[in-house]
Amino acid sequence: MELPAVLVVALCARGRAVGGDAASSMVPLVFLVLFGMIFNTANGFVNGYNLFLSGRIYTLNWLFAPRFIGGLFELVSTPNYFGEIVQWIGWAVMTWSLAGLSFALFTVANLLPRGIGHHRWYREHFEDYPDRRRAIVPFIL
Numbered sequence: 001m002e003l004p005a006v007l008v009v010a011l012c013a014r015g016r017a018v019g020g021d022a023a024s025s026m027v028p029l030v031f032l033v034l035f036g037m038i039f040n041t042a043n044g045f046v047n048g049y050n051l052f053l054s055g056r057i058y059t060l061n062w063l064f065a066p067r068f069i070g071g072l073f074e075l076v077s078t079p080n081y082f083g084e085i086v087q088w089i090g091w092a093v094m095t096w097s098l099a100g101l102s103f104a105l106f107t108v109a110n111l112l113p114r115g116i117g118h119h120r121w122y123r124e125h126f127e128d129y130p131d132r133r134r135a136i137v138p139f140i141l
Contacts, residue, residue, distance in 0.1 A: 072138065078135065085136070088108075089104045115135045116135045119136075
């Protein structure tokens with residue numbers, strides 16, 4: 001993700017030395033732009049190589065198979081929902097504010113029923129779906 005323009009402007013303003021000239025404030029901006037270009041180029045190369053040049057041939061079956069290998073997909077049906085819930089609970093604890101708590105509660109209220117629904121659908125449509133796999137929270141729910 002590119003660095004927001006507001007952050008770039010703020011970093012340039014903070015980078016200016018007291019009584020310094022305008023050229024001294026351009027140094028942080030130049031480093032930010034160069035780092036962003038290098039980072040995005042490396043990301044593009046790694047993704048392009050993995051998708052097109054690595055020699056792996058993915059079939060359409062791979063795209064539609066809900067049984068991913070490894071990670072939290074072995075323990076829960078919707079690890080992305082679990083990660084989102086943990087993230088917003090962490091944000092609520094870190095900010096210790098009503099806004100953080102609100103985001104955490106609304107995230108749980110939104111994603112928990114959806115995760116349970118996805119889990120129920122997987123169990124109904126795949127006979128060999130693992131019994132030990134939970135809906136959202138590993139080993140619990």
